[in-house]
Each structure stands twice: as C-alpha cells, then as structure tokens.
Amino acid sequence: MAGRSTRSSWMRKTLAGGAAALMAAVAALTPVNAGAQDLSSQLNDQVNGVVQGVNKAAADAANQANAEWNKFVQMANESLPPGSSLPLNPVPAPKVPAPAPAPAPKPAPSPRGWAPQAPAPVANGTNGEIRAAGRSYLIWVPRGYNPARPTPVMVGYSAYQDSTENFRNYSRLRESSVGRDAIIVYPRAIGASWEGSATAATRPGQDIAFVRAMINDVQRYYNIDRRRIYATGMSTGGGMAAVSACHMADLFAGVAGVSGAYYAPVNSGCQNLPIAFMALHGTNDTLTPYYGTVRRGMRVLPVTDLFRSYERRNGCAGGVDTRPAGHNATRVSARGCRKGVEVIKVHGSNHFWWYSPSAADEMWAFLMRNPK
Template structure:
C-alpha cells in the first residue's frame, strides 16, 4: 500500500513548496494544463539492424550478455508486441537504482508497456556489494559505464530495427543520475533523457553536451533518500539547481511557466529553449516512481499521473534534430 497523505495539501504544505520554488528563482503562477508541450517529430533514421531476423519474439523479454571494457555485462531486453524488423522502433535504455537490477526496475516502472524496444542494463557491483552506475561515490572503481552504454547501443542497433533519432535514457535514483552524465557525454546518441528521483552527484567535471538535450525531470519534494533541496555533505545539488543548469545549457528563458495537475503535482516548463526542459515536482512525493506501488521506493507515491506514460509522451515528442 502507498503511504497515506492528505487528499489536499494544507496551506502550510503549499506555502512550503512555493517557497522552495521561489528560492530556486522559479515563478509560481499555477493553472490546470497538460504536463508537456507539443513538439513535432522529424522522420526516422533506421539502424543497420533493420531487416535482421531475431530469435526473440515480439512482446517478450529476454536476458543477454555483452563484453565491454573487459567485463561481461548483462541486460534485459523487451520487444514491444508491435515490433517489426522492417520498421524502425524507439529504443529506451533504463538504468536501475543502487543495489537494484534491470528486471526489478522493469517490474515497477511499466516502461515495457510502451511501444518501444526497452533495454534494462545492470550495473557493476561497487561498495557494500551493491550494483551501481558511474559517477556515484559508491560505484565500482575504474568501470566505464559510458563506454558500456556506447557498446550496448552499437549492439542493439546492429541486431534490431532501431530509429537512431529516437534513442532515449531514463532511470531511477543512481540510474537517473547516470542519465545526466549520458546527456553530457553522449548527446550525439541520446535524443532526450527523463530521470526520476535522480541522484545527481557533482563529479567535478564540466558538462558540455555536443547539442542541446531535451530533459524531463521528475522528483518528489518529500524525498528523504535524495533530498529535493540537495545534500552538501554528499555532493548532491538541489533538484532545482540541476534543472536550472540544464535550462542554461539549452538556452531557455530564465523563468519557467508553472502549471498544476491534481492536488499534488506542479510542472515547470521552460520557454524559448533550443531543447525543452521540463521539471515535474510531486508535493510530498517520496523516493518513488509515480503511478507505481510502494515497491518502487520509500515515501508517498502519487497516482495523479503514470511516470511511464509521461516519459513515453515526452520521448515521442522529442526526436533527434539535425
């Protein structure tokens, strides 16, 4: 069961979240409108794997291995029921949280319900014998997950019919944080990212993407695992700071438009961007996946929207621009 919360936020709760947003330099004019802007999608570009026969049946999942950087890596792959080897499909790569697995993330996220090829790679065991991703202080030392991601994309695009202009990254917690690194370093391969409850550790390296990258960020204001306001002792910036940095990289206007959905969701949409930046703040939301059950993480889980549906819509609206 989800943790209980008031049906309608109290005046104090609304004041608190408004203060958080104001402190981040965000406007607070709310209105009931859709979460995402509409964006026209360009035509598709097919990968080398189009026309290649595969033993995996459409609508099924299977586990695979891939050697990268001298390590045998693993991932789970789900093909949509509509998969056609002659028609280019979206490819979504999903990164699990620390100590979790791709299969576990598939189970609660519902991302395999989308009409896309969905890959769920597994991280390498790091500190405390927990699988994690590059960029976090507890990740396995010397493991290059950016290279692994490049190798994984090469393999999938050679074996399946992928729209190379519609390759995306999402994930939760440590995995969500890693999508931020991918946007910085592999902007030529990922059309957009959508981190949920992201742990955006400060690496000390400059983020300089080769192109503006669309970003959809989802985070609960009541997250106690990765605090919304950041954690200086762990080198975690506030979520607002991380989002605002992307709005600068993507050349957006400084003040976003703020809209409200239901009684617990505020959406901050930056305008005038070269690539869209959208932040969804769940009032009192925990370290959880919106629309799921309590298995996705501790704290309140909003049912106002389904994260996989919102992410799917954002990805579909944002193909690679040339």
C-alpha cells in the same frame, strides 16, 4: 483468284483485330506505377492470360478460315479442267507461344539502409537477455515491432543495490506507452551502481562505453531509430540518466530521471550539445532532497540547479510555465528552448517511482516531443 484475295483480306483483318485486342488488354493492365514490385508478378500472370486467350482466338479464327478456304477449293476444283487445282490450307494456323516466364522477384530494399546482422534473439512481445561487451542487458521488444520501421529505444537504469529485474518490474515501462512504442533495454550494473555516483564500482567512462556498445549491439538485431534514443532511471539510475545526457548527448535525444541521485559528477564536463531533460522528484525526498544535500562526502545537486543548467545548455529564452500534473503534482517547463526542459514536482512525496502521476507515461509524452 478473287477467292484468294478475299481470304487474305479476311485473315489480315482477323489477325490485326487480335493484335489490337492484345495491345488494348495489355494497356489496360499496365500498372500506374510500373516500378511497383509487389504488383509485378500479378501483372505478369494477367498479361500471360490475355496473351494466351488472344492467341487461341487467333488460332481458332485461322483454322475456321482454312476450313472455309478448303471447302471453297473443293467446290472450285470440281469445276476446273483436269490437271488444274487450287492448293489446300494456303495459310497455316498460327502457333500459340508459351507464356513468358515470370521475372525473378527483386529483394526488398532494407528500410532506410538498415539490415539485420544477425537473427533477432527476442520475439515481439517478449523479454530476453543478451550478452554484449563482456556484460549483459535485459530487453523488451514491443508487440507491434516492425523491422520495416525504425523503432525508438528506451534505456532503463536500476537504482543502487537493486536488481535489474526488480527495476524492470516496478518501473512498469513495459506496461506503459513506453513498452507499446519502444524497445526497452535494461543494462546490468556492476556493483549495483553507476558511474558518477559516490557508490560507483566502475571507473569513469566504463559504464558510458558499455552503454554505447549496448546500443550498437541492439542495432545488430533490430531496426532502431537513432533519432529517438532515450534514457531513464530511478535514484542512482536517475543519476546515470543524467550522465547519459551529460556525456552521451551525441547518442541520446533526451533523458528523464525519477527521484534522481544527482551527484555533482553527473553534470560535470558535459558535451556542449542540446538535449531534452526531465526530472520527476518529490518535494519531501529525504534520500536525495529536492534542494540538494551532501551524501557520502559528495554534493548532491538541487533539482533547481540541474534545471537551470539545462536551460542554459538548451538556449532557453527565460521564464517558466507552470500547470498541474495530476492532483498532487506541478509541471514546470522552461520557455523557448531548443530542446525541452521540464520538472514534475510531486508535492509532499518522498523517494518513489510514481504511478500517479504515471512516471512512465509522463516522461514518454515529454521525450517523444523531443527527437534529435
């Protein structure tokens, strides 16, 4: 029976070679990072292809071996005595198994634990309005917004007797580096003013409560960076930015007021938390003078007093650095602060929102250096 031993040895080598080839192919296709979810489906397809190819080769080899064995049997049987014979097809051809089913894809984990509670109401690169907490706010979503990445937020407060839409348009936040990097929200004021001002139509704490509710509402739809929530505003809106720094330092990382109406209440009873503060103010502002005044029977703080109060609050080391901020402005920065304190003095200028220097771009460069 030397023929059968030769045939069995040949088959063992053939199948062992096929198995070795399969293992080598699978090893070659094993991804470096076995947990890489986005490669698992592709890997499964490749492995199944190799399995099918190797099994087909093994089946072909077995069939060829059986054909050769049967030929040998036929020749041997012709020389055997009557009543003696060898069996045909001693080893059946192996069956090719069906490919393994692809594993069900696992859901991608929510970025940093965030998951939307509702579909985003405003698409990338567009404006919209959202109702929340009995009021509403305008919103701008940057073109490059990606829900996989937490995105900064800028809150923009309009001036006294100004519309939210008008402030949105002339502030040019959307068209600046702010609108490129951040979701911008413009809360609608009640009575065209804000708390802390002599013109306020809201009770103390009412606007604060709405702003907190608004930020939480934005987070229902968009992945926001809670370490980079900022505020700005013009005139009385600048005063509301100061209210945000005073009473919502747990929420905001920094604020920047432009020609701010800093009535005394906007800097009274503040949280004892450091927060970045910037003011852009004209030295010839006749409505809210740089060095303070009294309006509507209420004191308007000098910008210099506000600056010193934030130096103390932010634990600054003392002393300032000055350098130009364009051809008609000077940047004054406090030294050694836990959070930045800065004023841009626009020389000879009145009560404006500036494009030279660019108020929007200047404040954004400052604020983005100051996350929580």
